[in-house]
Amino acid sequence: MNFRFQNLLGAPYRGGNVVISENSLLLSPVGNRVAVTDLVKSETLTLPFEASSNIARIAASPDGNFLLAIDDAFRALFVNLRRRVVLHRISFKKPVGAVEFSPDGAYIAVGVGKLVQIWRCPGFRKEFFPFQLERTFPDCDAAVTALNWSPDSAYLLAGSKDLTVRLFSLRRSKGSNKPFLFLGHRDVVVGAFFCTEKKTDKVCRVYTVARDGAIFTWNLESNLVDAEGYVSDPPSPGTPEQAASGEYLEDKLGEGENNARKRKKLDISESESEVALHQGNWKLLKKDFFMQTPAKLTACDYHPGLDMMVVGFSNGVFGLYQMPDFVCIHLLSISREKITTAVFNKLGNWLTFGCAKLGQLLVWEWRSETYILKQQGHYFDVNCIAFSPDSQKLATGADDNKVKVWIASSGSCFITFSEHTNAVTSVHFVAGKDSLLSASLDGTVRAWDLIRYRNYRTFTTPSPRQFVSLTSDQSGEVICAGTLDSFEIFVWSMKTGRLLDILSGHEGPVHGLMFSPTNNILASSSWDKTVRLWDIYGKGAVETFTHSHDVLTVVYRPDGKQIACSTLDGQIHFWDPINGLLMGTIEGRRDIAGGRLMTDRRTAANSSSGKCFTTLCYSADGSYILAGGSSKYICMYDIAEQVLLRRFQVTHNRSLDGVLDFLNSKRMTDAGPLNLIDDDDSDIEEGIDRQTREKLGYDLPGSMPNRGRPIVRTKCLRIAPTGRCWGAATTEGVLIYSTDDSFMFDPTDLDLDVTPEAVDEALANGQQQRALLLSLRLNEDSLIKTCVISVNLSDISAIASSIPHKYLQRLLKALADLLENCPHLELILQWSQELCKAHGSFIQQNSHSLLTALRSLHKAVVRLHQDLADTCSSNEYLLQYLCSTST
Incomplete structure (x- = not known):
């Protein structure tokens, strides 16, 4: 019964930004969860925690230990990636447009509405107030859209919807701490990046990218500092003083302290010969344009080591450019839909692109022009x-x-x-x-x-x-x-x-x-x-x-001696197909009931909708049954006792309808629920646009679109033939639940002498049989596998025949796991053969109870056979040559 959530299939990406941690781990939001894809092993695993709603922004620490995930409800989860557990939670007061860890991992920059907040990064230690607000910069006039740290974690670039980029300094100085403004863009800033010199590793340029496809290159001029440490404020770009700034400085620096321009005394903490970046003389070097009109630039990223920029557009085109010369290396099209995220990996050889509408996630190696990963989920239920x-x-x-x-x-x-x-x-x-x-x-x-x-x-x-x-x-x-x-x-x-x-x-x-x-x-x-x-x-x-009500589905028990069917009144009926008799009935209306839709006129307890099972699935041994329907719950029943064993809640995502049992009356207006009212002033371009919705028949032409929210439900349940996992087709995708006995401790026949130390002592003395029996009594997976591997080939037959029948299932499961993860193939196959020889009659008589372990072993053997067959067929002639020259 120890089924735990393991993975989410059918939707590798649903929106937000993706992050590559440790150069090969791809982190992508999937609804209110985060999926981790190992690009080297091509394996995907969904982290077990859930946010309260769909995740909008994520950020990973430079060392790969921590993850910060922020959802649409402004709630943030601080996660230990190694252990996959949530350490801390924090709520922000306004939408978060950007979040970024500092390169040294000490701080987190968060764009909360118009504010730029600098938080101290929590560590592994337990604290009552883990998040401490260090600085707040309230200078932006609109929502913050982009953040970028300098390599020394001392400066921060912040782009916003007010068409400007600001350069902030985290160092407190005696002089002015006003940010430097990069002006001139005519659309919302999508990205801003620092560029450093390769030899000195000092900041020399800044790139700013806008949504209209314009990229500005800013160069840091040498600052003029007099003997007393005074320097003039640099003119802001776009002003009349900028054109004559060089001559102006030469003429005015010698006029003394009472000249017309304001001057300030710098407080230089590290070196008296250097000037802070936000007080430096920045000059607009050049303007370049990507020329993709009318498409908008929707995603961009910069790799400082290669000095390259990758950009994605709303028409599905992406480009790779060498900076600062603005040389186009690649200009290709992924699809016709908007690219919502584009990032480099740490080495810069892989590009990752995501398309939220199609549920598409691509990892492309730009040098060899090959795909490392190419996944696309179902973009409907x-x-x-x-x-x-x-x-x-x-x-x-x-x-x-x-x-x-x-x-x-x-x-x-x-x-x-x-x-x-x-x-x-x-x-x-x-x-x-x-x-x-x-x-x-x-x-x-x-x-x-x-x-x-x-x-x-x-x-x-x-x-x-x-x-x-x-x-x-x-x-x-x-x-x-x-x-x-x-x-x-x-x-x-x-x-x-x-x-x-x-x-x-x-x-x-x-x-x-x-x-x-x-x-x-x-x-x-x-x-x-x-x-x-x-x-x-x-x-x-x-x-x-x-039956007295409509029958919604029917399934056979694996042995064919029973039929289960669900009816519209929420009951599950069990029939004997041989004698035609009703064997029992389970009343499940109260078990599956839960969740109120925003359009419901009645409470969840009084509503009659959704209180029935639309899909059923027997377990591999036929002892229990899984049932699901138009509800947030999946019920597991014991058939013999006709009792509810466990209820699985499909999701806690409040972005879906039907998750909450009680609705907030403050969200109800005269025009209906506030969440169902569309905001025409919103400039978010996510999802299906109006024309597409009209073509699909969702809205009448010219009408007010009411997108609403998806309703949580379970459409299909299936259990794997091995019985170790089962899947549920839900609104969010296919949820996979599995049981892993290695995390369970179920001791049987224990006494004071049965300890892990006793197992080690028996192995050290060469008593493999005693060590194996002790490990089976402890029921500790790692000890069982160690004892199995330590047995010699010549002793397997004798030890296998001495295994008690009650430990046979436990040992078969360990062998199946070893076949998938152990290189000692001949040893494990010999174990399997000797066990079948010694206990063949018992296995045949009790195949019903051993079915799960036997199917797991069969699955491992078939997979191993396929891998070996493919390897041998691809090396057929080499094997013939080696066999012919072996003498």
């Missing part, structure tokens, strides 16, 4: 999921007409099928074959080859139909699909693609369809309040189970 028989792959179908196949362990999508022309409603893996089936509202069922990645067969009907359910028999030779409009079930031959039969009898949409795992009986559920059993190869309809 995921409707259905399915695990492959070996639990290694996960298929998803969504409203964007696409079918995607993911690697369950790494969380990466390796193939996308886009031949469907309407929403995909069901996906199904064919048993024993590398094939995937998908049903769609476009009236077709398609078969996909997962080896050649092509659509090799399409099943259609004489007249167009909309398919909403799909299944195949155990042999994979017969395909069945249920319809939404004609209430029929169509049966095809997998080999020929010919329509074999049309099963009629239902009087409502057939939303549930599943073959028995043990015979060829087909179970179907419909909104006509019935569950029907069909003998496909025999006389057709076998039996009908009648």
